[in-house]
Amino acid sequence: MAQGIADILQTGQVIRGRGGSPTLLSTQMPQAPVGMSLDTAVNDFISDPFIFAHHFLLSADFMDGIRARTPRLLVKQADNFVNQLMPHFGRHWFTLVEDPRRQGRNQQLNAFYLTPALEKYAEYAAAQPNQVP
Numbered sequence: 101m102a103q104g105i106a107d108i109l110q111t112g113q114v115i116r117g118r119g120g121s122p123t124l125l126s127t128q129m130p131q132a133p134v135g136m137s138l139d140t141a142v143n144d145f146i147s148d149p150f151i152f153a154h155h156f157l158l159s160a161d162f163m164d165g166i167r168a169r170t171p172r173l174l175v176k177q178a179d180n181f182v183n184q185l186m187p188h189f190g191r192h193w194f195t196l197v198e199d200p201r202r203q204g205r206n207q208q209l210n211a212f213y214l215t216p217a218l219e220k221y222a223e224y225a226a227a228q229p230n231q232v233p
Contacts, residue, residue: 141212142196157202157211162186165215169197186216190231193220 145152152158159165166178186192195217202211225232 136210138196138198141210145196145212145214155209157199157209158214159199159202159212160214162216164199165197165213166218168200168213169195169215170218181216181218181221186221189221189224191224193217193224 141152141156162182163175163178166173166181167175170178193216194214196212197215199211199213
C-alpha cells in the first residue's frame, strides 16, 4: 500500500506504509466558478462533455491542472505522477478544477482543467494493492 500519494508522486513508486492505508494528499479546493458551483460544473460535464466543452473553456493540461488543484505539490512530484505512474494504471479518474489564468477572460466564460483526481488513485492503491503499477 502507499504510504501516501505524495510519496508515490515524488518517487514514482508505490511504497508500503504502516497499517497498509494511504495518507491522502490534502487538496485545496478552488473557489466556485462564476455563477455556478464546482459540483454543478462537474455534473454538467458528466451529463454531456460535448455540450460542456462548447459552453466553457476546458483544458486537459494535467500538469497545470494538478498544480492548480494542489498548489503545494512540487512540479517534480506532479511530473512523476503524470509521466511515470499514471500511464501504468488501467483505470483513470478525473475531476474539474477552475483554471485561474483563463477564468472569465474569454467572453466571461468559466474556465476549467480536466485533471487527474489524485485522491482516487490513492484510494485505488489502498483497495487494490495487487493492481498498482
